[in-house]
Amino acid sequence: MTIQQISSFAAGEWIAPGAGARNIASAVTGEVIATAGNNALDVQGMLDHARNVGGPALRKMTFHQRAKMLKALSVHLGKHKQAMYDLSFNTGATQADHLIDIDGGIGTMFVFASKGRREMPDGHVYLDGEVEQLSRNGTFLGQHICTPLKGVAIHINAFNFPVWGMLEKLAPTLLAGVPAIVKPATNSCYVTELCVRLMLESGILPNGALQLVSGGLGDMLDRLTMQDVVSFTGSADTALKLRANPVILENSVRFVAEQDSLNCSVLGPDAAPGTPEFDLFVKEVQREMTTKAGQKCTAIRRIIAPEPHVQAVIEALSARLAKTTIGDPKLETTRMGALVSASQKRDVLEKAAIIGHEAECVFGNPDDFVVDGADADKGAFLPPMLFHCSDPDAAQRVHDTEAFGPVSTIMGYRDADHAIELANRGQGSLVASVITHDADVARKFVMGAGAYHGRLYFNNRDSMKESTGHGSPLPHMVHGGPGRAGGGEEMGGVRGVMHYMQRTAIQGSPDILTAIGERWVPGAAEVSAPAHPFTRRYHDLAIGETIHTAPRTVTMEDIEHFAEFTGDTFYAHMDQAAAERNPFFPGRVAHGYLLLSFAAGLFVEPNEGPVLANTGLDNLRFMKPVEAGDSIKVRLTVKKKTRRNDEYGEVRWHVTLTQQDDEPVAEYELLTMVAY
Ligand code: NDP
Numbered sequence: 140m141t142i143q144q145i146s147s148f149a150a151g152e153w154i155a156p157g158a159g160a161r162n163i164a165s166a167v168t169g170e171v172i173a174t175a176g177n178n179a180l181d182v183q184g185m186l187d188h189a190r191n192v193g194g195p196a197l198r199k200m201t202f203h204q205r206a207k208m209l210k211a212l213s214v215h216l217g218k219h220k221q222a223m224y225d226l227s228f229n230t231g232a233t234q235a236d237h238l239i240d241i242d243g244g245i246g247t248m249f250v251f252a253s254k255g256r257r258e259m260p261d262g263h264v265y266l267d268g269e270v271e272q273l274s275r276n277g278t279f280l281g282q283h284i285c286t287p288l289k290g291v292a293i294h295i296n297a298f299n300f301p302v303w304g305m306l307e308k309l310a311p312t313l314l315a316g317v318p319a320i321v322k323p324a325t326n327s328c329y330v331t332e333l334c335v336r337l338m339l340e341s342g343i344l345p346n347g348a349l350q351l352v353s354g355g356l357g358d359m360l361d362r363l364t365m366q367d368v369v370s371f372t373g374s375a376d377t378a379l380k381l382r383a384n385p386v387i388l389e390n391s392v393r394f395v396a397e398q399d400s401l402n403c404s405v406l407g408p409d410a411a412p413g414t415p416e417f418d419l420f421v422k423e424v425q426r427e428m429t430t431k432a433g434q435k436c437t438a439i440r441r442i443i444a445p446e447p448h449v450q451a452v453i454e455a456l457s458a459r460l461a462k463t464t465i466g467d468p469k470l471e472t473t474r475m476g477a478l479v480s481a482s483q484k485r486d487v488l489e490k491a492a493i494i495g496h497e498a499e500c501v502f503g504n505p506d507d508f509v510v511d512g513a514d515a516d517k518g519a520f521l522p523p524m525l526f527h528c529s530d531p532d533a534a535q536r537v538h539d540t541e542a543f544g545p546v547s548t549i550m551g552y553r554d555a556d557h558a559i560e561l562a563n564r565g566q567g568s569l570v571a572s573v574i575t576h577d578a579d580v581a582r583k584f585v586m587g588a589g590a591y592h593g594r595l596y597f598n599n600r601d602s603m604k605e606s607t608g609h610g611s612p613l614p615h616m617v618h619g620g621p622g623r624a625g626g627g628e629e630m631g632g633v634r635g636v637m638h639y640m641q642r643t644a645i646q647g648s649p650d651i652l653t654a655i656g657e658r659w660v661p662g663a664a665e666v667s668a669p670a671h672p673f674t675r676r677y678h679d680l681a682i683g684e685t686i687h688t689a690p691r692t693v694t695m696e697d698i699e700h701f702a703e704f705t706g707d708t709f710y711a712h713m714d715q716a717a718a719e720r721n722p723f724f725p726g727r728v729a730h731g732y733l734l735l736s737f738a739a740g741l742f743v744e745p746n747e748g749p750v751l752a753n754t755g756l757d758n759l760r761f762m763k764p765v766e767a768g769d770s771i772k773v774r775l776t777v778k779k780k781t782r783r784n785d786e787y788g789e790v791r792w793h794v795t796l797t798q799q800d801d802e803p804v805a806e807y808e809l810l811t812m813v814a815y
Contacts, residue, residue: 145175145329148339148351150188154180160354161325166231166477167467169517173329176354185320185350186362189291193318193347198287200345201262203782205314206255208343213248215341216334220245223302223333230301230327231477231519233468236431239611244303244334247630250614251310258633259314261782262657265633267642270652270660277662282652285640287316290366292639293359295381297372298324298479299434301331307614307630308370313348315639317368320359322352324373326479361386368393368639372436375399375623395638396625397618399541401565403441404609405558405584407575412451415600420444420574421452423598424547425459427610428523429475433545434483437570437610440541443561446551453527453549457502460523466511467518473511478519478544487544491524497534498526498548521545531561538564539623555580559587567622572596572609593620593628659683659778659793672777673744677788677813685776688741690799693729695767701733728764734771734805735759738796742775749814751787759807763798770799778808787812 145163146153159178162171197205216223224237232240259265264284271281292312296304305321312319323331335351338344352359360369363386371378375398381387382394404424410416427439444452468476478484488505503524510520523545528537531550538561552558562571562584571592573584576599585595594616598606612618617631629635645655649662665685668675672684702708710717711724718724735756744750765771779791790813796805 142171143173143329145173145332145353147177147180147353148335148349149180149185150350151346156354163326163329164480165229165518166479167229167513167518169481169514169519172229175325175328175332178355178357180352180354180357182357182359183362185352186291186359188347189318189320189350190289190366191347193345193349194287194289194291194316196345197313197316197318197348198263198289200316202255202259202265202314203261205316206252206259209248209255209310209314210252211343212338212341213245213252215343216245216248216337219337222337223330226333227301227327227330228468228476230298230330230479231432231468233473233476234471235474236468236476239303239430240300241302243611244300244306247303247307247614248310250632251314251636254615254632255314259636260657260779264656265636265640266656266658273646278648279646280649280652280660280662282645282656282660283642284645284656285637285642287640288366288368290317290364290368292317292319292368292370293356293363294319294321295356295369295371295373296321296323296331297436298326298483299431299436301327302334304372305331305334307612307618309349310614311630311635312370312639313344315636317639318348318350320350320352322356325354326483328353360384363387363390363392365390365392368395370395370627370629370638371625372397375625378625393638395619395627395629397436397569397627397629398623398625399543400436400568400620400624401440401538401541402437402568402570402609403443403562403565404439404572404574405552405562406442406444406448406452407573407577407580408445408555409577409580410574412448412455414576415603416574416576417448417451417455419598419600419603421455421459423572423574423609424456425463426608428460428525428545428547429463430610432475432478432521433523433547434478434543435610437612439547439572439609441537441561441565442547442549443552443558444549446553449527449549449551453501453525456525456549460502460525463523464511465508465520465522467513470512475523475545477513478521481519483543484519484521487521487542487546490540490542491526491546493536493540494526494542494546494548497537498528501525501527501549503545525549539566555583556587559584562588563591565591565623567620567624567626568592569612569618569620569624570594570596570609572598574598576600591621593617593624653683657682657779659776661793665776671744672775673750674746674748676749677780677790677815680777680780680790680813682777682780685774686742688773688775690770690772691737691741692770693733693737693765693767695727697733698727698729698767701730701736705730705732707732724764725766728766729769731761731805734761734765734796735807737771738773738794738805741773742794751812751814753809753811754789755810757791757808757810759805761805763802763804765798765804771796771804775809783812787814789813
């Protein structure tokens, strides 16, 4: 059998394994299948290449161009999934596991591509929040902005998700405009290497945007600066060692860590045997114990159930676990494959033995189980193992020992407060789930346990059909946790992009803020329009382009006509005495919606033109009531433009209605689609 040479990709060249290379064995057969690592890797050359070639190329692109690039990458990877599946069976993963790792990774990249297009500007500066009023007359304002770091992101990944683990970090990094050097765990780096090759061969990425270290990083971390980021996933021990690197400390290098975590799942007090929640709980726990052979950062390590139901859970869970066929991951009948390596299997057995001092093994015997289609002695196979801890208050090791395999411990609780106390004894986790149909229980958990967990997952009969499972970190939601989970936070949509950008507080005049953010700020210069803006195409419209309309007087007949026509005969418009008793109104006033309609009547250009549709209205405020006899006029300004597709883009208009005395009456943002 040929041994695969797993290369690194450094400064534009593939570097084959060399001195210091490590052998990698198949999880299924134990045979050496690959070798990776090279002590002679020029790590400084890689850092320079990323900083001097990859970074500038990425930063030249807008967020939308980078989002399009991510979409193209995910489409390309989607066409080559089978090749990655084929290779990944060697890691012990089943086809169902590949769907989480490979399809899940590609899907995550897709989500970032779409969020980049929808939630980030087609520009180079991301605006974080709204303008802050820092002065009485509005000539000095504040705005938080984010710009890409000018260094490189070093991604150090765990063995369990060779594709998802890379793509979930790579997508936000590239979207931010920062190049990455990816270092997968050596045990499964051959799958990552293939994925990197596919991305590089597609020609979609600019030179220097992505490099790969297969094997050790050498002294790369000693060469980092304050513009670099380290994103780490792996064990707490390694995280501690790496984040304590004096260069990382001295240069305040950002260090985002996801490390081991004693996640729990709680069966709600209401979820007795016979309820849909009880069955759901058992199903989710079984799935979390056996998916990826329990080698999942979010896997359920502690099962917390009401004391009277503990025995019923053990019986139901054992029955399900007994049906988990273990074997060659390539077999369609296999439900659980192998652990990644013999040493990982040894580590899990050692940790299980520690747990065994405080808990009794009630299901699974590592010395006696059936493996289909593979040699149980040569592959890194283990059966699921369920422990029962009868005194979780006195126990310690069940709360702090993570056996990173198909191992979980069940413990009973007396009441909701006790369940919360036990959940929090994990000292910080990535996720805790609560299976309950009682919203009060859910709320109690949020207040009691929220501070200890990065994610709280509630599920019950109403959500179970569409829910994604306790163990699925979703690209839209943050993934990370406090304390022993590492204190880091990844993804969470655009939040995840921020880890690779610097937030800067900008202070200055409205014109300065408008130029920086490419978004018109009230108080900035108005650009006079050469023609009515509704007659001008998307690309011709300038930020700040403004028209002022003629005034229109609002009459009592208008108010009454509008009331009868729409049916809105609210007393403030129709009953003088009642309106006068209301502290907000001087007497009968015009409907807010009447004013909006008049505003449209004042600013609209009626003929067919490039404005295609009105798609909404944001941030509407009515500031002052309008009475019969008052007159209103409108200022309409192009606030922001966002490309949508090849035919049209969104134009966001700032609209202000003022009265005869120039006092503002209403303000809002109008959204329209405008043709190119
Ligand atoms: P490790 O901490 O051993 O390794 C994680 C990564 O760090 C690997 O890429 C590894 O590379 C690298 N690494 C190790 N030492 C160094 C070093 N000195 N300098 C630079 N890089 C280094 O974890 P594993 O991958 O073996 O996973 C095991 C544990 O990680 C599990 O038991 C679990 O607790 C935790 N884990 C947590 C996850 C989470 O999301 N919270 C997910 C997966 C695992 P190499 O492989 O080459 O040694």
